[in-house]
Amino acid sequence: MTSTAPADVQKLIRPLKSSIKRLLQELVRTNSVAILSGGDEMAAQRVLQGFFRDQGIRAELYDTAFITDSGFAQVRKNKSYVGRKNLSVRLQGSGRGKSLLLNGHIDTVPAGKGAWSRSPWSGQFSQGRIHGLGSFDMKAGLAANAAMVCALKRAGIKTGGDIFFESVVDEEWGGGGGTIAARLRGDTADACVIPEGTQLEIYRATRGGFVVDLVVDAGDPSGYFSTAEVVSPAMPIGRLLGWVAELAKKRSKLKSKSAYKKFADPVPVQVLAVESNRLDADVPLSVPSRATVRVYLQFLPEEDVDAIIASLRRQLETFCASDPFFAKYPVQWLPLIGGPLYGHEVASDHPWLQCMEQSAERVLGKTAITTAAPYPCDAGLIHRDFGIPTLLFGPCGAGAHNPDEYVEFDSVIKTAEVLLTAALSWANG
Ligand SMILES: [Zn+2]
Structure with a gap:
C-alpha cells in the first residue's frame, strides 16, 4: 500500500473546510425525516447534488421504488419507495487498484416530542459544534464523504480503483431500502466505509x-x-x-x-x-x-x-x-418493522481494517481504537448480503435520535482526512 503524508492530505481538505461547513448546515436545515412507512429525502438529496455541481462533479439521482418488485427477501413490505431517490457519484479510477464505496444515509428520524433547546432545523454553529436533527446521524458523515470526493476531484488525482459516493434513503427504522437499491442496481466495490458517528473510532462489527x-x-x-x-x-x-x-x-x-x-x-x-x-x-x-x-x-x-x-x-x-x-x-x-436486521463483522486481520487503522493512526497521531458498533445499521446488509467488507468510521458528537443532537465540526474534517488517506492507500495499493 502507498501512503500519503498527513500534511499533504490536510492540504487537500483545508480549502474545502468552509464549503463543507455550509453544506452540513444546509443539510441539517433541510428536512429529510423518514417515518415508519416512508420518507421525503428529495430536498436534501438536491442540496447534495447542487453542492457537487458547484464543484464540477456530476451526481446522479435514481429511483429506488424498483426494489418493491425485486423479490429481494429483505425489502420491507410496509414501506413506500415512490419518489425516494438515492444519489450517486462515481470517480472512475485507472482500473489498477481496489475500489472503495463511501456509503451514508440522508434520512433522519423525526424530531420527536422531547424539548430541543434550539430548533431541530437550526444548523447553528456554536463553540465548534453544528446543532440539529441529523447533524451527527449522519449528515456530518455524508459531508465528510463529500469533502473527500471533492478533494480528489479538485486536485485532479486519479486513483487506481474507482471511488463511489452514495447518499441513500431509508436507513432509519431499519429500512435498508436505499442501500438495497444501490446494491441491486449493481454498484459494488472491494470495500466500504460508512461514517456514522463513531467518535473517531473504527467499528469493525455491527449488531x-x-x-x-x-x-x-x-x-x-x-x-x-x-x-x-x-x-x-x-x-x-x-x-x-x-x-x-x-x-x-x-x-x-x-x-x-x-x-x-x-x-x-x-x-x-x-x-x-x-x-x-x-x-x-x-x-x-x-x-x-x-x-x-x-x-x-x-x-x-x-x-x-x-x-x-x-x-x-x-x-x-x-x-x-x-x-x-x-x-x-x-x-x-x-x-414493528418486519424481519430483523442482521449484524456483521470484519475479521481483525482484514486488509481493509489494517488500511483504516494505519490511516487513522497517521492522521490522528495516535493508535486508533477499533471496536464494535453499539447499534445495527446498513453495514450488515452491505457486508453480509452483498459481500463488501464494511467498516464504520465517523465524527464525534452526541444526541442521535434525541433532542439537542450535535456534531463536533473539527471531527468532521478529521473524518474526511482519515477517509482520504485510507482511500488513497486502498485504491492505489
Ligand atoms: Zn445513522
Missing part, C-alpha cells in the same frame, strides 16, 4: 436488531360501569414485563467471541415503550382494553438471529400457557 410489540387485547371496557367483572390487561402486563426482564438477564450472561467481547452488555434487551391507556389530561378515567410492551432485541454478529427469534416466540407461548390471564388473552407478537 443485529429486532423490534417487536407484545400486544394484549383483553376485556370489555363497557364492563367498567356495570356489575360485571372488569377485565383489563394493565396489571397482567407487569408479569409480561417480568418475562422480558428474565430474558434480558439471561441474554446479558452471553459471552461474545467477536468484536463485542469487551462490551458489558453485548446483547441488550430493552423495553422501548409500555402503553396501556394514556395519561393525557383529556383521556377520561377509563379501563384500558389493550396493553403493549415494545421490546428491542439486539444480536451478536455470530448469532443465528432467526433461530433465536423463533425460540423466543415459543418461550413466550409457554409463558402465556402457564399464566391464567394470558392463557385466556394470549400475547400477540407483532414485529
Whole structure:
C-alpha cells in the first residue's frame, strides 16, 4: 500500500473546510425525516447534488421504488419507495487498484416530542459544534464523504480503483431500502466505509436488531360501569414485563467471541415503550382494553438471529400457557418493522481494517481504537448480503435520535482526512 503524508492530505481538505461547513448546515436545515412507512429525502438529496455541481462533479439521482418488485427477501413490505431517490457519484479510477464505496444515509428520524433547546432545523454553529436533527446521524458523515470526493476531484488525482459516493434513503427504522437499491442496481466495490458517528473510532462489527410489540387485547371496557367483572390487561402486563426482564438477564450472561467481547452488555434487551391507556389530561378515567410492551432485541454478529427469534416466540407461548390471564388473552407478537436486521463483522486481520487503522493512526497521531458498533445499521446488509467488507468510521458528537443532537465540526474534517488517506492507500495499493 502507498501512503500519503498527513500534511499533504490536510492540504487537500483545508480549502474545502468552509464549503463543507455550509453544506452540513444546509443539510441539517433541510428536512429529510423518514417515518415508519416512508420518507421525503428529495430536498436534501438536491442540496447534495447542487453542492457537487458547484464543484464540477456530476451526481446522479435514481429511483429506488424498483426494489418493491425485486423479490429481494429483505425489502420491507410496509414501506413506500415512490419518489425516494438515492444519489450517486462515481470517480472512475485507472482500473489498477481496489475500489472503495463511501456509503451514508440522508434520512433522519423525526424530531420527536422531547424539548430541543434550539430548533431541530437550526444548523447553528456554536463553540465548534453544528446543532440539529441529523447533524451527527449522519449528515456530518455524508459531508465528510463529500469533502473527500471533492478533494480528489479538485486536485485532479486519479486513483487506481474507482471511488463511489452514495447518499441513500431509508436507513432509519431499519429500512435498508436505499442501500438495497444501490446494491441491486449493481454498484459494488472491494470495500466500504460508512461514517456514522463513531467518535473517531473504527467499528469493525455491527449488531443485529429486532423490534417487536407484545400486544394484549383483553376485556370489555363497557364492563367498567356495570356489575360485571372488569377485565383489563394493565396489571397482567407487569408479569409480561417480568418475562422480558428474565430474558434480558439471561441474554446479558452471553459471552461474545467477536468484536463485542469487551462490551458489558453485548446483547441488550430493552423495553422501548409500555402503553396501556394514556395519561393525557383529556383521556377520561377509563379501563384500558389493550396493553403493549415494545421490546428491542439486539444480536451478536455470530448469532443465528432467526433461530433465536423463533425460540423466543415459543418461550413466550409457554409463558402465556402457564399464566391464567394470558392463557385466556394470549400475547400477540407483532414485529414493528418486519424481519430483523442482521449484524456483521470484519475479521481483525482484514486488509481493509489494517488500511483504516494505519490511516487513522497517521492522521490522528495516535493508535486508533477499533471496536464494535453499539447499534445495527446498513453495514450488515452491505457486508453480509452483498459481500463488501464494511467498516464504520465517523465524527464525534452526541444526541442521535434525541433532542439537542450535535456534531463536533473539527471531527468532521478529521473524518474526511482519515477517509482520504485510507482511500488513497486502498485504491492505489
Ligand atoms: Zn445513522
